[in-house]
Amino acid sequence: MKQSITLGKVTKFMGLGFFSTLKDLFTGKLEKEDFKSFLRKAVVPLVSILLFIGLWHMGAKTLYNIEADFKIEKAFNDQGPEAAEALRACIASGASSCQPNTLPSPSQVWDSYKSLLRDHNIISADKAAFIEKTAALNEKRIAEGKDAITYTGRPSFVDQIFRSLKTVFAGFLLALLIAVPLGVFIGLSPTLKSAFNWFIQIFKPVSPVVWYLLVFMIVKTLLIDSNEDSSFTISFISVGLCSMWATLVNTAMGVSSVDKDFINVAKVLKLGAFQKIFKVVLPSSLPLIFTGLKITLSVAWMVLIAIELLAQSPGLGLFVWEEFQNGANDSNAKIIVAMFVIGIIGFLLDRLMLTIQNAVSFDKSDAI
Amino acid sequence: MAYLELNNIYKTYGQGDNATEVLSNINLSIEEGEFVAIVGFTGSGKTTLVNLINGLLEPTKGTVLFKGAPVSGTSHERGVIFQNYSLLPWLTVGQNIFMAVKETFPKKSKKELNDIVADYVDMVSLTPAINKRPKELSGGMRQRVAVARALAMKPEMIIMDEPLGALDALTRGNLQDEILNIWGKDKRTALLITNDVDEGIYMADRIIPLRPGPNATLGPEFKIDIERPRDKTEMNDNVNFKETRNAIIEYLMDIGNERKSQAKEAFVLPDLSPKDFVNQF
Numbered sequence A: 001m002k003q004s005i006t007l008g009k010v011t012k013f014m015g016l017g018f019f020s021t022l023k024d025l026f027t028g029k030l031e032k033e034d035f036k037s038f039l040r041k042a043v044v045p046l047v048s049i050l051l052f053i054g055l056w057h058m059g060a061k062t063l064y065n066i067e068a069d070f071k072i073e074k075a076f077n078d079q080g081p082e083a084a085e086a087l088r089a090c091i092a093s094g095a096s097s098c099q100p101n102t103l104p105s106p107s108q109v110w111d112s113y114k115s116l117l118r119d120h121n122i123i124s125a126d127k128a129a130f131i132e133k134t135a136a137l138n139e140k141r142i143a144e145g146k147d148a149i150t151y152t153g154r155p156s157f158v159d160q161i162f163r164s165l166k167t168v169f170a171g172f173l174l175a176l177l178i179a180v181p182l183g184v185f186i187g188l189s190p191t192l193k194s195a196f197n198w199f200i201q202i203f204k205p206v207s208p209v210v211w212y213l214l215v216f217m218i219v220k221t222l223l224i225d226s227n228e229d230s231s232f233t234i235s236f237i238s239v240g241l242c243s244m245w246a247t248l249v250n251t252a253m254g255v256s257s258v259d260k261d262f263i264n265v266a267k268v269l270k271l272g273a274f275q276k277i278f279k280v281v282l283p284s285s286l287p288l289i290f291t292g293l294k295i296t297l298s299v300a301w302m303v304l305i306a307i308e309l310l311a312q313s314p315g316l317g318l319f320v321w322e323e324f325q326n327g328a329n330d331s332n333a334k335i336i337v338a339m340f341v342i343g344i345i346g347f348l349l350d351r352l353m354l355t356i357q358n359a360v361s362f363d364k365s366d367a368i
Numbered sequence B: 001m002a003y004l005e006l007n008n009i010y011k012t013y014g015q016g017d018n019a020t021e022v023l024s025n026i027n028l029s030i031e032e033g034e035f036v037a038i039v040g041f042t043g044s045g046k047t048t049l050v051n052l053i054n055g056l057l058e059p060t061k062g063t064v065l066f067k068g069a070p071v072s073g074t075s076h077e078r079g080v081i082f083q084n085y086s087l088l089p090w091l092t093v094g095q096n097i098f099m100a101v102k103e104t105f106p107k108k109s110k111k112e113l114n115d116i117v118a119d120y121v122d123m124v125s126l127t128p129a130i131n132k133r134p135k136e137l138s139g140g141m142r143q144r145v146a147v148a149r150a151l152a153m154k155p156e157m158i159i160m161d162e163p164l165g166a167l168d169a170l171t172r173g174n175l176q177d178e179i180l181n182i183w184g185k186d187k188r189t190a191l192l193i194t195n196d197v198d199e200g201i202y203m204a205d206r207i208i209p210l211r212p213g214p215n216a217t218l219g220p221e222f223k224i225d226i227e228r229p230r231d232k233t234e235m236n237d238n239v240n241f242k243e244t245r246n247a248i249i250e251y252l253m254d255i256g257n258e259r260k261s262q263a264k265e266a267f268v269l270p271d272l273s274p275k276d277f278v279n280q281f
C-alpha cells in the first residue's frame, strides 16, 4: 500500500500521471469519473499514435508508388518496354537493388530498428571478444610502459547514442559552469549588467553553425600542437556556447529580482556577502535558474545533431549524415529511427530536468 | 541623551513629480528600557518609520540616533519583527531561526545554537512544526516564527511592526506576555507598532499616535501609568485605563473625521471601524 502511494507520487511528479490511472484500471480502483480521465489520458494518446502510424503508412505507400511509376516510365522511355517490364517485376519482387528511394514505411523503420540492434549486439560481442583476447597482452604492454591496444572497430548505433549523450552533457556542464556564475554576477551588479547586456543581446541569436565555425577557428589554433582528435572538444564547446544563453538570462533575472523582503531579512541578520548569495539569493532564484537550465538542455540536444554533423564528431548527428551520404537501401529507414531516438531522448531529458526542477522549487511543492 | 532619537525626520518616496512625502517632521525619543507603542491608520507610514529606525531605510532629511550615534545600516542590537513575516520559504521553521541565531552568536557551538532554537520554537508553541516549511503553516503560525526569530537574537532593542496582527485573541495574549517577559527580563527597549489601542495600553509605557499620511507626523503622546505586571481583567476596571483608552480613541476618531472632511474626494479612507478598539478583551 505504502509503496503504491510512492509510485503514484513519483509518476505524477514526473508528469507521467497516466501511469497511475493505468494501474488503477488493473487494480479495479477506478471510479466512474476517473474512467473519463483515463480515456483522455491513456486511450486518446494511444488512438492518436495508431492514427499517426496509419497516416504515415498510407503516405509512404503513395510516395512509393509515385517513385516506382516514375522509375518504370523512365526505363520505358530510355530503354524500351522490356526494360520497363523487367524493372516492374524487380520492384514487385521486393529485391533491394531496384527499390524506389523515398520515405520509408513504419514497418521498414521497425525492421531497421531491429537490424540496428542486431548490429549492435554483433559489435558488442566482437568488442568483448577483442578485449578478452588483448587483456593479457595489454597488461604486459602497460607494465612495459606502452599504451594499451584499444578497440577501433566501427561504433554501433547504441554507441553513437552514448557518444551523443556524452557530448551533450559535456556541453551542458560547460554552459552551466559559465552561465550560472556569470548570471549571478550580472544579476547582482547593475554595472556588470550594462557591461554585458550588448554582448548577450548580440550573441544570443547567433546560429549553431556560426558558433561551430567560431569555436573551430579558436580550438584548432589552440590545439595546433596536439595530434589528438579535437572534434569532440569542438563540438561540446559549440553546444555549450549555443545553449547557455537561456540559463544566463534566467539566472541574471532571478538574481536581480529576489523578493525585497528576503533581502531585508539578509540585511537585518547582517549576512555576509557570501552567505547572502548562497543562503538567500541563490535559493530564491533557483526556480528561475532551473527553468533556464531546462531550456539549455533541450537547446543543447537540438543543436547537437547539427554540430556533430559539422564537426564530424561521432554521435547521432554523424550517424544521420553518414546514412544520408551512404544512400543504401535501408538508409532512409535508419535516419527515421535516429529521428525517433533523438526525439525520445530529448523528451526524457526534458522530463529529467522537470523532475529536478520540481524537487528544488520551493513554491511548486504541490507537485509532490 | 536618549537611547533612540529621531530628530526632524522627513521621508519622501519617489522623485520629481512622483515624489510623495510620507513622513514629515517626526520627532521621537525613547529612553533605555522603555516600551513605546505607536498606533496609526493603515498606510500612514508606520512600516516606513520602523525601517528608518532599524536601518533598512535612510531618512530624506533629519537624523536617527541610536545610543548617540547616527544609524547607518542594520545592526544585531536592533531586532526586527517584520509585518509580513519575511520567512525564507526554502528553510524550515527551525532553519529560519537557526540562521538568525548563528549570525548573532557566531562563537556558540552548533549544539548551543540548536538549544536556543528549540527554546524559542517552544516559546511560540511550534515545536511540532519545527521541521515544516513556512508554506505549510497558517498565517498566525508564520507570525509566531517571525516573533521567535527576532527574539532568539536577543536584541537590545526590539522593533515590532504589527507583530501579532494575524493571531487569535488567546495566542495574541500569550505572545504579548512572552514579549513583555523578554523585554522585562534584561531591561530591553521596545518599540511596538500596532493598530490595537488596547494592546498598546496593555504593553507600553507610552502610546504615540501617528497621524494619517501623506506628511504624517506624530501626535501627542499618552502616558500609561499602570503598575506592572499588568493584569488584563483587572485593567478593565482600572479608572486610569478607561480614561487613557477613551482619550486615545477620541483623538484617533477626531483625526479620522478631520481627514474625512478635509479630503472629500482626494483619497479613499481606510476602513477604520471602532471594532478594533472596543471590546477587545
Ligand SMILES: Nc1ncnc2c1ncn2[C@@H]1O[C@H](COP(=O)(O)OP(=O)(O)OP(=O)(O)O)[C@@H](O)[C@H]1O
Pocket (backbone or CB within 6 Å): B013, B014, B022, B040, B041, B042, B043, B044, B045, B046, B047, B048, B049, B083, B213
Ligand atoms: N518603497 C516605496 N515606494 C513608494 N512608496 C512607498 C514605498 N513604501 C511605502 N510607500 C508608500 O508610503 C506610504 C506608507 O507606507 P507604509 O508601508 O509605511 O504604511 P503602514 O503604515 O505600514 O501601512 P500598514 O498599516 O498597511 O502596514 C504608503 O502610501 C505607501 O504607498
Ligand SMILES: [Mg+2]
Pocket (backbone or CB within 6 Å): B046, B047, B048, B083, B161
Ligand atoms: Mg506596515
